[in-house]
Amino acid sequence: MLDDAVEGLPAVVVPGLPPGWERAWWQPTRTVLAVLVGLGGILPLLWMISTSLRPTTLPAAIRFEWIPPALTWENYPTIFQSFALGRWLGNSLGVILVAVPLTVLTGSLAGFALAALPARARTGLVVLSVAALLVPTMVLWVPRFLIYKTIGILDTPLALIAPSIMGTSPLYVLLFAWAFARVPPATFEQARLDGAGPLRVWWSIGLPQVWPAIGAVTVLATVAYWSDYLSPLFYINNQDYYTLPVGIQALQQSNPTGWPLLMAGSVALTLPVLGIFLVAQRFFFRLGR
């Protein structure tokens, strides 16, 4: 199943190795490396899953277990019933429901305008966007914390949603800009001659032409907001507003060695991401090229 699922994930056409590489020593080395890579990639997830199925009633393990001595699904209902995980899941979904559509709107708007700018201004803004991409999150959080506090959105879900007003990441704006740049300019010119304003051209002519970009940004932004651990860590103190990632950290703080429950939480956080990527790669990773 996994084989089927991950096939073609990074959907790019690549040529084979240059011929001379197929040397006698290279083939076995290559196989060994491949096995290591395969194991290294999959084992952390498998360990996560296998530990999540270990009954909490068993005494703690004293040596490493590939598969626990007994298996149970109980840990999954338990984490959602005995902890506030249900509420935090709701918060996570709420953030996504607001932030992702907003990201697509502001990101595509900016990308559309960016693609239409004169060459010089466009280059300037692209350079600025790339520079913004290279600013580490770690230098931004202290001042953002103070700004959010000043405007009164600290410790509210708005602090988590805030980046979506700028299309969440300059990368998404650039993705939209590239997509719009590939649409023949005549398409927009015609609409403009017919008297449509820029907003109208963007909405009814532009957006329908860039479905792959909309899909890609939706997927990337959804996963980014779903996985976002740092924003709630920095800006949210009130447990009522926790999202799932910090919720799972809270779970760990209340029960540091409750591995089966912690791993169940981790699996619950990871599987939707895998699911989204599996579905997505069938759609737009191919469509987009």
Next chain:
Amino acid sequence: MLGPYLIGLIGLIGLPALLTAGIAFTQYDALSLPQWLGLDNFGELLRDDKFWNGLRASLILVVVAVPLRVLGALGLALLVQSRGRATAFLRGAAYLPTLIPDIAYALVWLYLLNPLYGPLNGLSQIFASGVETEAVNPVATPGIWLTDPRAAQAAVILLLLFTVGEGMVLLLAALGEIPRDLYEAAELDGASGDQQVRHLTLPLLAPSLLLLTLRDVVFSFQASFVAAVIVTHGGPYYATTYLPYWIYRNANEFGRYGYAAAMTLVLYGITALLIGGLFLAARRWREVQYAG
């Protein structure tokens, strides 16, 4: 139409940079008004052992982990670039760890590195730095991943090395852009496989490798921070109290936003120096390539 984007760039990236520079010269607890301190915060920085320790730990991490990550991504890309089901599976497997959300990824590593029944405990002894550690498990080799300073640093690097899948995807895309004819031409000229990789593939990949290196430098600050918060708690003996984590503790725990801002300013500087330095090095390299 660019309005929201520009407002966001200014409000969420530009303004914070200015604010950091302003607050860095004050004493500020985010409750009462900031008080002007002049250069006092920076004077304190010079005397703060934990700051220098964090700076060193962060730089060691960048110098060790980033080249390993870039080389790993390159190696992977070359390994899995051919078509076929097996390589498609490998690509998926290599990409898988990058999809696991930060917190889940850190927790699974915390579990795997535990001293009692961690599967990699035997490996941890390699990094033993001779600091006294207590044997926790008489049955098996005790893992010292989280109790020995050097092993803990190695553990964080290990944790960063498992997520090179994204870099691999970027390099695969770049490899796919190289026209096949170039290899055929090189073949006709009698270039061996190694020569083709050295003189054709690598120079053509250079811009992507530079991009990836820059991204990894920026990424390493964030990834090491999450590892420090969840896996090592900055320890043992502050071995993994990287600069971003020390900033976090100062702001979050001690309420010293002014001092944290001063350190953030240093982090800005280091990032700019690293990125600028890499750019210059890349340009110099290109000049040498074309001159020769």
